[in-house]
Amino acid sequence: MDKKIKNICTGRRLPVRIQLGILAFLGFVNLYIVRSHLSVSLVAMVRHDAAAQATLVSDACGGGGGPTGPVPQDALGNWTSSVLASNNASASTQGEEEEEESTSHQQTGELDWDERTQGFVLSTFYYGYVITQIAGGRAAELYGGTRVFGLSIFVSGILCFFIPFCARMHYLALAVVRFLQGLAQAPVFPAMHAVSSQWVPAEERTQFLGPVYYATSVGVMLAMPLSGLLIDTLGWASASYFAGLAAVVWSAAWFLLTSTKPANHPRISLEEREKIEKSIELAGTSGGVAAQAPWRDILRSPPVWALNAVDFGNGWGLSLFVTQVPTYMRNILGLSIKQNGLMSALPFVARYIGVHLFSQLFGRILRRGLLTTTRVRKVSSVIMMLFPAAFLVAVSYSGCSAEVTIALMCTAFFFNGAVAAAYTSNHIDVSPNYAGTLMGLANTAHNVAAMTAPMLTGFIINRQQTLERWRWVFWTCVPVYVVTEVIFLVFASGEVQPWNFRGQSQELPQQEPDDGDDDDNDDDEEREVGHRSESGALLGPEEAAKTGESLEDRGRNEEDQLPRV
Template sequence: MDALNRFLVRTMGWMPARVALGAMAWLGFINLFMVRLNLSVIIVAMVGRNTSASSRAYCYNTTGSLDQPSVPVLGVAVVVQQGEFDWSETIQGLVLGSFSYGYLLTQVVGGRLAEVYGVKWVFGGCILAGGVSNLLSPAAARLHYGALITLRVLQGLCQGVAWPSMHACLAQWIPPLERSRFVSIVYFASTLGTAMTMPLCGLIIDNLGWPAAFYIIGSLSLAWCIVWALIIHSTPAQHPRISPEELQYIESAIRTSGTSRKGPTKVPWRHIATSLPVWAIIICDVGNSWGISLLNFLLPTFMKNILGFSIKANGALSALPFICRYVGALVTSSVATWVSARGLLSVANTRRAFSVIAMLVPAALVVALVQVGCDWQATIAILCLALFFNGAVTSSIIVNHTDVSPNFSGTLFGVGNMCASVVSFIVPVVTGIMTDGQQTLGQWRKVFWVCVPMYVLPELFYLAFLSGSVQPWNYDTQEPTNLSTATGTTGTPKHNTVTTTTDKHNTTTNTTIIVPSQPEKNGSTQDGRCGM
């Protein structure tokens, strides 16, 4: 390892350690979602159209009522693809949703494991499990769909730790003003992974067959795991190649934000369970998860059975909305960082404004979506716009955990993601039941209509009860007990005041530390390097 460290210092010593972490985590999230969501495209090639449905896509048939096939609109011949398996829509829904059955069980465990033991092995292990699961998937599917469901449940069980473990890493590694940008670039690589998976799977399936899509994507995950294990470390203090200046900058910034050097040993479950700001995040996350789960798992099915695209065209067009979501995340997070750095809005109002963009604008666009019928160009355009604006979740609900409790952000994210994961396996099953033997535009309109209240009602709750402040239960009794922000007349934070109280041998000592809360101009950090 010493030789490796010397080599990395010579070749990559110019790169801040947190940027290297971000780059590897970015690739990790791409891999995470490639092995998770490739089945949504592959299943289109695995399974033939249900015999109870028309042999042609809805929009290619010729009658005109809402629940009967209508006039063709695409102007090209439909390729009728016969899959290897004869699974009904209900079985397909169970297979697609099975990942989430296991995924929800390890959310809280993943956040807590990373808070206590670090992100290196927790996050790395879950990517490894996904790669192995993909390599075994073709054999499991050919054995029985129940075997594939079992394998997917186990994959979800292992990969449920991914997001909460990285959220714990966020609180340890990334200064507060860099977090929105880090989340948009790194976390939303998951969206980029979705966008890459769909056309890549389509291309592989078209040339090599559906099993090859599992084998190639699984192998990419294993290759990533080797590099991650060699160069990544769980905390800045453990990193052998970090510069003293960067280490001091990170540790000073995260202490000011309320993150303890040593994570608290006891989770304040009662306070978490009764905290309205926490419930606001959880409920809004559940609403957002409904719409994203629908598109993640079932957009390729809609594109094939209703709009009539071949597997290759299906993958490419299904990817476009997710590319727009990634771009939207980058744009909105940059705006949020600019607004916060200049004190134009408080943390709470920043979260509030960007949550409106992320939830209510897509709800309005879904209303428009159900009106366009078989107009595939309008359908794709509306989906692209909806997911572009939904990218603003990176500056609202996704990062809000670190505002209210940086010490327990991984645990909070795990709790919220566990609840959202329930939605992830309900959506494919409910949609499968609604469209079983009824692959018509009328039924799919009903599916899309359900998204509207699932966006609007949780968002109203979030707006009413969100918080941008560190909660008192964030701290142990031996840790900082009060964190306040002094502001001038413009509302711009001038400094953070951290008051620490220690009680040892019946002697009480109060210490107040005032640390500047704003970075230097032009986004530069204290070590003179560009921030993440």
């Protein structure tokens, strides 16, 4: 039996850092339930005017389940009149069957908001979300990542309790609440980077961060069906109350069971504490953090801009899927709302599976010293970016087959799961002391893409829901993916940058002098501090494995001791 499973089954206490990982996983699940439940609630909150729901689709595939090949089109890419007539006739029976159900839903809504108002309310979250990314990262470095992480989720959860009241008051009141939730949630990812730099040994980061960070996919998968069940049973306000309550309960557990550093934790074993502290010191984490970040060095650092670029590119493709593919499924493939919700969740399942597999694979490669950290980040970025680009383009040529379309999307998102080994922890590779700040910068670029891509999609579609127009939308991913990936391949690095130590209480991790001769003392110091590349940058533990003694011997058995989240 695997030793990890044996430890759990025999009642041995999990390492504190793994307990922290489990709590962080649940925190990210809560984060996305709070963030995304309103999208489901709006369906029940708003009165649906049949006239406003008139479709603008000119070439729907006959309600889904159409032919796998392209349906005949004229020179403009629109269905011929005979095909449209056939589609209208085939859809009439289904429309009659759903009329009674849709009428009942229309009667339950209590708010007279048009689609533009609904879109405005939902979008205000992201305007707040962009503002506090960088500031949140610095706050986490200065005051403790666990504090900022927990406080962010707690505040956004408390704001959920105001959603029903503010929605009934005025849509602008709800927009303010959503804006404040965006402000509150923005520091979460930068704060977790700060937590990881203090709590996760360098040789474990790839395997640790992937399953924890991408619990967001689990949050999306849970939010949609769970919110629907609550709304159907208790009314639309219950989804907001549940999201808020879950966040508050989680926050209480988080603050009770975590601390800012291993040295401050009351229940950590001496062995685990020493292991963590020695590992992160060797990887470049200093004992203190400068009150002023070295902004000039950060903004002039090529690896930093490589991270910003690849996060922008990944954010572009991801936002197109999250915001636009449900519309594509409804208007082009003709899927019902119930089918749409299920199909939209499947790619996130595939992505989370990919996160686990790629993080485990590349984590093993790093620990065994088969590739340097830099090469692992670059190889996995190719898988993360170029494979999805190819499959998303294939989606636009999949015709009217819902099955083929979903299969292609799931495959694209499975390969996108390599993000866990590509750049998720690369900010910590580059600068563990300023990882929160770097994550804030990159996440800002990500969200600029998330706001820009839907705007460009609206400009391309322009109320013409045709396969040709959607093909252009999917093709926009190709140049964005390729250009940002090339930038990452050229400038990315897995080495700690010299400015990581600027302004710190200590320039480099130090070894106390040895009483032996000079040669032995030099050898000992090199083994403790790490190695430097030809450029003079401090190498991480994986790169050190290529040049001499590293954490490999110390962490050889970690694979058998570290439970997966």
